[in-house]
Amino acid sequence: MPHAAATGSRPGAGRRLELELGSPPKLMGVLNVTPDSFSDGGLWLDPTAAIERGLAMLRAGADLLDLGAESTRPGGGVYGAGAAEVSVEDELERLIPVLRELRRLTDVPLSVDTRRAAVAEAALAEGADLINDVSALADPRMASVVAEHGCAIVLMHSRGELANMQRGIHFKDLLTEVADELRDRAAGAVAAGIDRRRIVLDPGIGFGKTVEHNLTLLRHLDRLAALGFPLLVGASRKSFIGAVAEAAPKERLGGSLAAAAWAAQHRIAILRVHDVAATHQFLAVWRAIENAEGGA
Numbered sequence: 001m002p003h004a005a006a007t008g009s010r011p012g013a014g015r016r017l018e019l020e021l022g023s024p025p026k027l028m029g030v031l032n033v034t035p036d037s038f039s040d041g042g043l044w045l046d047p048t049a050a051i052e053r054g055l056a057m058l059r060a061g062a063d064l065l066d067l068g069a070e071s072t073r074p075g076g077g078v079y080g081a082g083a084a085e086v087s088v089e090d091e092l093e094r095l096i097p098v099l100r101e102l103r104r105l106t107d108v109p110l111s112v113d114t115r116r117a118a119v120a121e122a123a124l125a126e127g128a129d130l131i132n133d134v135s136a137l138a139d140p141r142m143a144s145v146v147a148e149h150g151c152a153i154v155l156m157h158s159r160g161e162l163a164n165m166q167r168g169i170h171f172k173d174l175l176t177e178v179a180d181e182l183r184d185r186a187a188g189a190v191a192a193g194i195d196r197r198r199i200v201l202d203p204g205i206g207f208g209k210t211v212e213h214n215l216t217l218l219r220h221l222d223r224l225a226a227l228g229f230p231l232l233v234g235a236s237r238k239s240f241i242g243a244v245a246e247a248a249p250k251e252r253l254g255g256s257l258a259a260a261a262w263a264a265q266h267r268i269a270i271l272r273v274h275d276v277a278a279t280h281q282f283l284a285v286w287r288a289i290e291n292a293e294g295g296a
């Protein structure tokens with residue numbers, strides 16, 4: 001069974017993340033230390049609030065946390081001009097105090113959502129276990145940083161620049177093109193020395209895709225699973241849910257749970273969510289029903 005493994009790079013860290021396809025999905029709690037994320041910008045910018053939020057998500061059932069200090073909401077569509085450019089210095093200033101303290105307080109795997117090799121390098125030195133790169137190695141140094149640390153990496157599908165990603169979207173054959181592009185990025189990662197068992201792929205829901213594209217990618221997750229890598233799905237609160245159900249970002253829990261159930265049914269490895277407690281309960285009951293054998 002394909003799997004990805006992330007081993008803490010610090011001596012004695014002893015953390016390990018095994019992601020097996022076919023096991024229940026690991027719940028990744030989103031911790032946005034940003035002023036402008038699309039659904040929770042500004043709520044956790046203060047380090048103390050962010051750390052408390054991280055710990056609360058762990059108590060609520062998160063298996064790992066994803067710390068992001070740069071909003072990556074794409075421009076050219078529902079988010080207008082998209083996220084503001086953040087300097088490496090600002091990204092580090094937001095990220096490191098929160099990462100350092102959470103690392104001190106917990107042994108659960110900590111992921112860092114960044115497109116920059118310099119940020120990844122600093123985060124790995126602070127004990128991060130996983131790099132979540134929505135640009136899938138656009139920074140030419142990212143692959144070597146990850147290979148050197150032997151950590152796991154998420155390679156997410158997207159096209160073009162964040163600033164205008166939602167403009168002029170065009171696929172001739174969505175599923176084939178997304179699968180081919182992800183396969184190429186994974187091959188590039190392996191060629192750069194990243195262990196293929198430490199690669200996770202992600203269809204990039206909402207990144208350079210129409211509502212119909214997002215729904216079709218979710219419907220056919222099996223096409224991406226066939227690439228032989230564990231999958232991560234980040235559908236939580238995304239705008240396709242708002243388009244189907246006419247709901248503001250914070251009112252998309254029902255739609256997010258529908259996407260979570262669908263993804264879990266397709267044996268994805270990691271589910272990236274904002275609403276950890278509700279998703280945890282939802283999946284626990286869903287799994288209990290799936291596994292029920294008694295009463296015959």
Ligand code: HH2
Nearest residue numbers: 032037038071072073154156202205234
């Ligand atoms: N989505 C977002 C951010 N990072 N990473 C992966 N691997 N997959 C995703 O789908 C994904 C991601 C966007 O969500 P959020 O972090 O809540 O918003 P923002 O980018 O505005 O901070």
